[in-house]
Amino acid sequence: MLEQVTKDYAAYFKLDVSEGLETVQEVIDNMITRLEELTSVVHMIKLKNSDCNSSVSDDINRYRGEVNTLSKKIVTLNEVIVILHQNVEKVETQVEKAEIYFGVNNDNKLTSLLRPFLKKNKDLITMSNETPSLETLTITSVLDNFENNS
Template sequence: MEDKLQQNKLLEQMAKDYAPYFKVDKTAEKAQLDCELETMLIRLEEYGSLLERTRSESRHTLDVLVPQIYSHYQSLQRTFQTIDQLEVLVGRVKEDLTKMEKAVSKAESQLGSTQGFTTVMKPFFFVSKDSLLMLLKN
């Protein structure tokens, strides 16, 4: 029995020695937790504000800017058609010029011309303005 009493005293002493290790300062941890929660709430509010601003800007874009862009695009349709037609015309002129050069070269070789017609015509279409001016001066 005395052995049991001594064990109980030893257990009580050991519990008293270890008790401070299990004490938690709840106020410091609560303050830190409150600070973290406050920071998280601020970030969530900022995110919500950003979403709302994006939503309103998107609405502005859809309601105002997109119709303006579409209207401007519609007004440029004639210009786009003209550009397309010019591209076709330039392609046709280039094709015709190539055919003409071949025909002139063939005619020159058959007639034995000393100065080629293509060497006179070619600079008008494929040379810079400076070279063209030099050619016209001569």
């Protein structure tokens, strides 16, 4: 009887390890295959990336001078715009002083232009009694900017 019990319990401990290992081996093989595919894809990406890096670097080096020249021209144009804006402000200030002195109403340019012909003398806007100070209007030239940076 003892021998029978040991045989029964021994049957519990007998494992078919090869059957269990086959599925594990299949999973491992599938994983290795996927990792190899991923490695090849990563390798291709690295090659393409290095090709792109070299071509972009070559383009940057090739066009560096043109980009520098273009940026200098942009800076020059910005300076010209600032100077022109200042000149326009100076002229507008002088025009406003002249309009006040001559009594020009600036509501509608066409009607203010034709007002002396359409209205009688008594309807005209009265002129200012103050004489505007005659200032020499100095307008800064922008041509120097283009000659220096061409």
